[in-house]
Amino acid sequence: MNVLSSKTNESIDVTGSVEVQAATIRRRRQRLVVNGLRVLLLVVIIGGWELTTRIGIVDPFFWSRPSGIWQQLVTWVTHGTAQGPLWAQIAITLEETILGFVIGVALGIAFGVLLGRNQFLADILSPYIKAANSIPRVTLAPLFAIALGLGVQSKVALAVVLVFFIVFFNAFQGVREVDRNLLANARILGASRRQLFTEVILPSALTWIIASLHTSFSFALVGAVVGEFIGAIGGIGLMIQNAGATFNANGVFAAMAILAVVALLSEALVSALERRLLRWRPNTVNDITI
Amino acid sequence: MNTARPTTNSSSLPQNQASGGEPVIELRNVTKRFLTPAGQVYTALRDLTLSVAPGEFCAVIGPTGCGKSTTLGLISGLEPPSEGSVQVMGKPVQGIDPRIGYVFQTDAVFPWKNVLNNVASGPLFRGVPKSEAFARARDWIARVGLAGFEDRYPHQLSGGMRKRVALAQTFINEPQILLMDEPFSALDVQTRTLMEDELLHLWSSLSASVVFVTHDLEEAISLADRVCVLTAGPATVKGIYTIDLPRPRKVAEIRFDPRFVQLYHDIWEDLRDEVMISYERTKQQNQ
Numbered sequence: 001m002n003v004l005s006s007k008t009n010e011s012i013d014v015t016g017s018v019e020v021q022a023a024t025i026r027r028r029r030q031r032l033v034v035n036g037l038r039v040l041l042l043v044v045i046i047g048g049w050e051l052t053t054r055i056g057i058v059d060p061f062f063w064s065r066p067s068g069i070w071q072q073l074v075t076w077v078t079h080g081t082a083q084g085p086l087w088a089q090i091a092i093t094l095e096e097t098i099l100g101f102v103i104g105v106a107l108g109i110a111f112g113v114l115l116g117r118n119q120f121l122a123d124i125l126s127p128y129i130k131a132a133n134s135i136p137r138v139t140l141a142p143l144f145a146i147a148l149g150l151g152v153q154s155k156v157a158l159a160v161v162l163v164f165f166i167v168f169f170n171a172f173q174g175v176r177e178v179d180r181n182l183l184a185n186a187r188i189l190g191a192s193r194r195q196l197f198t199e200v201i202l203p204s205a206l207t208w209i210i211a212s213l214h215t216s217f218s219f220a221l222v223g224a225v226v227g228e229f230i231g232a233i234g235g236i237g238l239m240i241q242n243a244g245a246t247f248n249a250n251g252v253f254a255a256m257a258i259l260a261v262v263a264l265l266s267e268a269l270v271s272a273l274e275r276r277l278l279r280w281r282p283n284t285v286n287d288i289t290i
Numbered sequence: 291m292n293t294a295r296p297t298t299n300s301s302s303l304p305q306n307q308a309s310g311g312e313p314v315i316e317l318r319n320v321t322k323r324f325l326t327p328a329g330q331v332y333t334a335l336r337d338l339t340l341s342v343a344p345g346e347f348c349a350v351i352g353p354t355g356c357g358k359s360t361t362l363g364l365i366s367g368l369e370p371p372s373e374g375s376v377q378v379m380g381k382p383v384q385g386i387d388p389r390i391g392y393v394f395q396t397d398a399v400f401p402w403k404n405v406l407n408n409v410a411s412g413p414l415f416r417g418v419p420k421s422e423a424f425a426r427a428r429d430w431i432a433r434v435g436l437a438g439f440e441d442r443y444p445h446q447l448s449g450g451m452r453k454r455v456a457l458a459q460t461f462i463n464e465p466q467i468l469l470m471d472e473p474f475s476a477l478d479v480q481t482r483t484l485m486e487d488e489l490l491h492l493w494s495s496l497s498a499s500v501v502f503v504t505h506d507l508e509e510a511i512s513l514a515d516r517v518c519v520l521t522a523g524p525a526t527v528k529g530i531y532t533i534d535l536p537r538p539r540k541v542a543e544i545r546f547d548p549r550f551v552q553l554y555h556d557i558w559e560d561l562r563d564e565v566m567i568s569y570e571r572t573k574q575q576n577q
Contacts, residue, residue, distance in 0.1 A: 185398035190415035282445040
């Protein structure tokens with residue numbers, strides 16, 4: 001009767017076999033080649049940039065050069081920036097980004113779930129939401145600067161607006177796409193309305209919501225930086241603004257490099273969160289045929 | 291040689307159900323209409339009358355798309371009838387009855403829960419304390435032959451194993467009425483025969499009444515006490531056949547029984563016309 005207790009795949013030990021060893025070596029060699037080529041590409045780009053500015057093909061006054069950017073970063077780290085120590089500027093921008101991200105995500109999920117569950121409300125509001133979404137929202141930056149001042153609030157507001165719509169549409173869609181069979185099954189098994197929501201609708205929508213978090217964080221960063229361009233008393237955006245105003249191309253590139261590091265770190269954090277919350281999903285890593 | 295003859299509802303209690311008694315499920319002159327998104331009325335069931343006795347295994351068979359699943363929707367309380375009455379245990383159906391279990395055609399196990407949590411869902415939804423719910427879930431997981439797979443997620447299991455999870459998930463609630471909507475139609479033939487045997491085994495320990503919807507006549511005869519043939523949509527009962535094959539049955543072997551062949555022949559006579567009607571209709575629609 002019980003077919004599953006028979007010999008499974010794992011019970012046959014093949015780890016030491018020649019085929020497996022060969023496949024492992026092949027895989028390791030391929031990884032080495034990919035990494036090597038990546039480093040080579042970086043060297044070519046950085047070296048080419050440096051070289052062309054050195055021999056006069058590209059003017060470093062406009063396009064900067066790697067050594068100049070590095071110099072600028074060292075100066076900022078050791079002597080601080082024009083607005084104060086470098087870490088303080090990073091902290092300001094990060095604060096604005098994270099606040100905007102968190103508030104935007106919370107509002108986006110709340111409204112997305114509300115409208116996803118309430119067809120009537122969704123029908124009434126849908127043309128307005130579409131209209132609001134079609135407006136390029138960075139244009140609100142000057143408005144927020146006027147209304148909320150040069151402090152953190154105006155940047156947070158811009159980040160919130162940018163993040164909100166992304167998360168909202170994903171949460172909305174996620175709630176609507178819940179498998180009807182799963183809902184019916186949960187109801188038959190005895191789930192209450194609240195349990196239907198927490199046990200079926202929310203986990204199902206989470207796939208969509210988390211997918212939107214990747215783009216959301218970079219949009220929050222855009223909101224904070226653009227807000228700082230318009231008017232601020234600190235932050236990386238202000239540093240870029242100042243560097244641009246004083247024809248300091250090195251400064252612009254150096255600040256961009258800092259932003260890139262911040263964005264990559266946050267991306268890694270979101271990916272870790274995704275792996276943690278969506279453990280139940282099939283992973284996309286393919287098996288290797290031996 | 292006795293041949294199977296379509297019988298009427300009132301005289302069709304199965305032989306092994308000596309006590310008989312009140313029918314557990316009773317559909318009387320039920321009609322179900324849907325409004326399609328295009329604004330047209332679609333009639334799925336028309337004047338359907340069917341009753342199921344306590345502990346009886348009733349198979350409902352009919353051509354594809356004739357409204358078999360709709361019948362289950364009505365009994366479970368997921369859908370109300372447009373006309374007629376649906377009674378479960380002597381009372382009209384109002385909402386979802388906790389005494390009913392439902393195994394769906396497609397995969398309906400929760401992909402974000404592991405096997406243990408999936409099987410424990412029912413008791414947990416119904417407020418059973420966690421430790422007890424998990425203990426019962428472990429017991430049922432072992433009974434369907436999945437011991438050792440408690441912490442796997444559905445995507446890590448084969449189709450047959452997921453079906454076992456679905457069975458355990460339903461049986462753990464100890465339903466008195468079991469509705470099954472072509473539960474094994476997506477499985478390969480070998481797995482299917484195994485699962486059918488497993489179902490009969492589990493059912494014998496549960497003494498629930500079963501309504502088993504299928505389009506496979508062989509499956510219907512091997513499992514059921516009674517086979518109810520529906521017409522091409524809008525569906526109504528065309529004939530009801532009592533399956534007097536002895537129990538316990540072995541699904542893989544019973545189909546070679548001469549009585550099985552006889553029953554198959556008789557019911558197929560009835561079913562064939564409906565299948566042809568349904569086929570002609572889809573052909574016309576596609577032209």
